[in-house]
Amino acid sequence: MSAAAGVRAGDVIGPTVEPAISRAHREEWARLVAGLARRFGDLDVAEEAAAEAFAAAAQRWPGEGVPPNPGGWLATTAIRKALDRLRRESQRDAKHQAAQILYDDSPPESTGPVEDDRLRLVFTCCHPALALEARVALTLRLLGGLTVAEIARAFLVQETTMARRITRAKAKIKAARIPYRVPRADDIHERLVGVLAVVYLVFNEGYLASDGGEAVRVNLTDEAIRLGRLLRALLPGDGEVTGLLALMLLTDARRPARVSRTGELVTLDEQDRGAWDQALIAEGRALIRERVEVVAAGGDPPGRYQLQAAINTVHLDVPSARDTDWSTIVALYGRLVRLDPSPIVRLNRAVAVAEVDGPGVGLAEIDRLAEALDGYHAFHAARADLLRRLGRSADARAAYDRAINLAGNPAERAYLTRRRDQLAG
Structure with a gap:
């Protein structure tokens, strides 16, 4: 908004x-x-x-x-x-x-086990009568204050499609007389998947804003982490709640090095690791260790947020990007794909595969996602980078142009433009 x-x-x-x-x-x-x-x-x-x-x-x-x-x-x-x-x-x-x-x-x-107004709103919008995507979209609109266009970009759909989806969700809440109240304690788990998705999307929109003049929206990242802490207090034994909080903390720890003084995105391999927030890293690592001990003791296997947090720890546990254990990251993404075979997860795995098996292998995997991700700027940015590494400058330039055209974040556009302009010829 x-x-x-x-x-x-x-x-x-x-x-x-x-x-x-x-x-x-x-x-x-x-x-x-x-x-x-x-x-x-x-x-x-x-x-x-x-x-x-x-x-x-x-x-x-x-x-x-x-x-x-x-x-x-x-x-x-x-x-x-x-x-x-x-x-x-x-x-x-x-x-x-x-x-x-x-x-x-x-x-x-007292209004039940969830006392915070904003967290209660998330649980209300994530009523099981609504489709999962409608729950997420409606909450992003009401809680995150995101525009319909921003939410549409997060879901990779047209703005008009998202507007209809939000309108139908609100109409269904009214028609079904769904009350604005906290669910009963035994209902909370039924809505938890949608709630976690909402909190993570709010965080992602803040960490790299999809549109507007701000590269990072600290208010959204801070709000998502605040909600994550509340969820953790509400459900301390839930592995995915703990995993999501750890994931957000470990990601937000890199925010001080995320954008250069000139307003350009700084990728992970180029970031000043000394600028990372060590307190957030320590907190996130402690949460991951807790989950590792639970799983080792016979607890439930890690879910998608725990696996993503584990991938982040691999990046954080080395002194420089060149020391990254990409084989472990590929293995973790392999487990994540089995849980969540979405095109974006497969894209991230393909980028990691390129670091292990070479840019040609990674590009082949990425190209299989073309139909699903043609409107997603990160897909074209990843292709552009691998084409550049393969020496295919003309194809890389075209991919960079497509990525720049689709990217809404000013810092990301600045980075992609510089990389394109550095191409030979």
Whole structure:
């Protein structure tokens, strides 16, 4: 979602106010939507009232000044907008009466095993009545504040397709009268697969934003890790919950070295390893060791997130990229493909295979994915790199051009452009 979420055409945001609205959106959107959903029990009301509050901020803050507590101002405004909508729709009865607790200063009563509003919103959107992709997309929209275009890129589908998917999901929640409440403790595992997918996609969108002017969205990576920690506290014995948290920590540890001072993406093999966050690495490694001990003691075999975290530890456990144990990484990806044979996982395995068996073998594997991944920029970037290593400069240039055209992240485009321009001829 844009910085000024909900701002209508024609609104003018002053240069001194726009950063404040952008910051408020980063910090307050998820909290605002989740709080409204809990109070009103209606996702449409929550999202639209939040968007209207940001539109009001764009109109009023330039003249009135940014309030001392932007989050409180937005919450109060959104509440009024929601109540106005309910009155207009003549939905006074139960909803209108329930909404009055917004003005009650007494602490809310317990809502079950999940006490955090934002995590509760994730579990609500991940109701089993919805298809898995719809659960993920809806939560990314409401919690992550991502635009439909950004979510569509994450799923490798057209924007119109994703818009219809989100609309149908919200309509199904309303038609089925799915309540905004935490599931029972014995239902949490039923929704956990979708919840983990949501948290990971929020993290990925933050770690390398698919669109917009920011290379990295720290608010999204931080929010995903925060949710991961809450899930870990809720389900400390679940291997995939632990694996996902470890994966995010180990990946986020590399963020300080991820983008150069000139705004260009720095790939793993070129990163300054001394800039990595050692505290996050230590925490992530401790979680992986815990899971290794559980599996060795007869616990469940590792799932997809645990395997991805293990792959990350292989990269982190060597002093330089040239020391990487690619054979182990290929073996781990082989296990991951058996669990998740998606084209993107197979693409990542093919890149690792190229490091063990040579670029020609890797390219052959990648080319088998052309039909599934033609619209995915990383597919063409991987092809371009292997074609370059094979000395096929003209083909590499064409692949780089395709990757640059598809990439939405400015840092990634800068990196790909430099690599293309370095080609001979």
